[in-house]
Amino acid sequence: MNVHEITEQGGRSHAIQLVAKALTIAGWTGRNPEAVQHHIDELVAIGIAPPKQIPTLYRVARALLTTEPVIEAVGASSSGEAEFCLFNTDGQLYVAVGSDHTDRALETHDVALSKQVCAKPLSGDCWRFDEVEDHWDQLILRSFATTDGIERLYQEGSVAELLHPRELLSRIGVPFDHGNVLFGGTVPVKGTMTGAGFFRVELHDPVLGRTLACEYQIKVL
Secondary structure (H helix, E strand, C coil): CEEEEEEECCCCCEEEEEEECEEEEEECCECCHHHHHHHHHHHHHCCCCCCCCCCEEEEECHHHEECCCEEEECCCCEECCEEEEEEEECCEEEEEEEECCEEHHHHCCCHHHHHHCCCEEECCEEEEHHHCHHHHHHCEEEEEEEECCEEEEEEEEEHHHECCHHHHHHCCCCCCCCCEEEECCCCCECCCCCCCCEEEEEEEECCCCEEEEEEEEEEEC
16 A cells, blocks of 8 residues: 655644555646647657547556655656646545656557556645635646756646646546545646656645645666
C-alpha cells in the first residue's frame, strides 16, 4: 500500500496521511475542444497516436506516486507535466500539485505504457478543495525545467483551460472515495517539449496568496 505523509496548509497546518489505493491520470482534459484538437494534431505530426476518447483516463500503478526528491528514468527522453492532483482521504477532498512524468520516446508507440513506466511526483503540501472551489478558475499551473544549470519557464496557464474537478470526477465512472488519487491534466508547453535534469511544478492561488510546489531531480539510469 502506498502511504504518504502530506501537510495540509491552512490556518493550522497539520499532517495527514494519504493512503493511495488507486491512481488515475486524466488526459485530454481541455475545456476548449478546438484547442484540444490542435494539440492532438501536433502530436500526430510527431508520431503519437490520437486518443480513442476525450478525456482519456489512464489507470496506472499506485506505487508510482512519490513525494521523494529524486526519481529514476530510463534514458533522457522523459519529461514532466504540471498537473493539479485530487485525492480523497477519509471522505475529505484535497488538492495537491504533481507531475505526470512521461517517457516521450515510448509515448510514440504506446501512450498508456509511457505513463506506466515513470514515477509520478507529488507535492508534500495540499489544500482542502472546499477552500479553493469558489475561486478555482483563478488558480495558475506552472512548471520550470532546468538543464545544465539554466532554469526556464516550461509551462504556465490557468486551470480554467482544463475541465473543472467536479466535471472531471463525474466522468470517472466509479465513486471517488477514500484512497483515490487523480491527476487532472496539463496546460501547453512553452516552446519545445524536452527532457531536463531538474523539474519543478507549482499550483498558485492568487486569491489566498499561497502556492503548492513539487520539485524533483531526474536520475537517468
